[in-house]
Amino acid sequence: MRLYQYHPSGNCYKIRLLLNQLGILYEKVEIDILRRESRTPEFLRINPNGRIPVLEVNGRYLPESNAALYYLAQGTRFFPQDRFAQAQVLQWMFFEQYSHEPYIATIRFWVAFQRSAQKNADEIRRRMPLGYAALDVMERHLSQNLYFVDNRYSIADITLFAYTHVAEEGGFQLSRYPHLQAWIRRVQQQPGHISIEN
């Protein structure tokens, strides 16, 4: 397998984390999105949507980080067997891409990587409360559950962990979320866990 990725991206980290926990060896290809390398004609043949990550499996390309997690987790302990629980895992993965990533990940990208916080000040002001709304939903769920689905670590946790645990790099304060912080520690203690730097 081959992973086309930009290393600091949480969407790419998700896949590295799961690959490590599954013990799967793979090759990394760095795509520098700051230099728009995901928008070259060459890369658009790999993913016409011009985004990383893309997982290459036997010469076929799979874009969308959460689709890659889903593919890799099939038949493993990282995806439940019960049909309703499977749908709940996907529920949280769609929540992450729709209600969490566009706010928490995007603000972190502007602030910590693109260094464009000033240029994007209005957008940051608009998106910050929406990021906190996502964290509120997570905190409420984690006040009654150890993990997102069936009290077992799954790809729902991997997905939500990726940008949540580095949300402070974008300026979010996690100190007001005790259950979320405890869940971050539980995720970090999973066998085979690696940090986003790895």
Place this chain on the structure above:
Amino acid sequence: MRLYQYHPSGNCYKIRLLLNQLGILYEKVEIDILRRESRTPEFLRINPNGRIPVLEVNGRYLPESNAALYYLAQGTRFFPQDRFAQAQVLQWMFFEQYSHEPYIATIRFWVAFQRSAQKNADEIRRRMPLGYAALDVMERHLSQNLYFVDNRYSIADITLFAYTHVAEEGGFQLSRYPHLQAWIRRVQQQPGHISIEN
């Protein structure tokens, strides 16, 4: 089953369409999002994220339209059997929620339902090119494929059809997309198809 929904929403229509094609009887509960009925304390007990649709199955609540489609399609002709094709279906469903819905659905909502196009003029100007970028990706794929995955109608098509076929209500011009228009007609000719009004 019970569907908590706002009838004009494409995210709700997706589920009605699949339920009809599967021949499943269900009850509808209307939640008027224009009156913020998805943000009442009562509704937040059903979905803490305050969004419709929510599918109720045996007293349990499943938010996120695409998670509901996934749940309903398991073991049916609307979801492929091959593992990589399954991941590709999810790839397009995540594409829809991340790269398509926030632009095409949101602009339609402002223009055609909330009547707030003037108030949101700046946001519409920002989002319009991103909506067209999603339509471009779809057109490119459909120029070489009858449907999104394996040339067979699946929940990937249902997901993308929901807001694409009414994109003009938000001001998008579909006339420049011949392959996309032909795909819309193919979807509309599927057995058990119902329109968004139904």
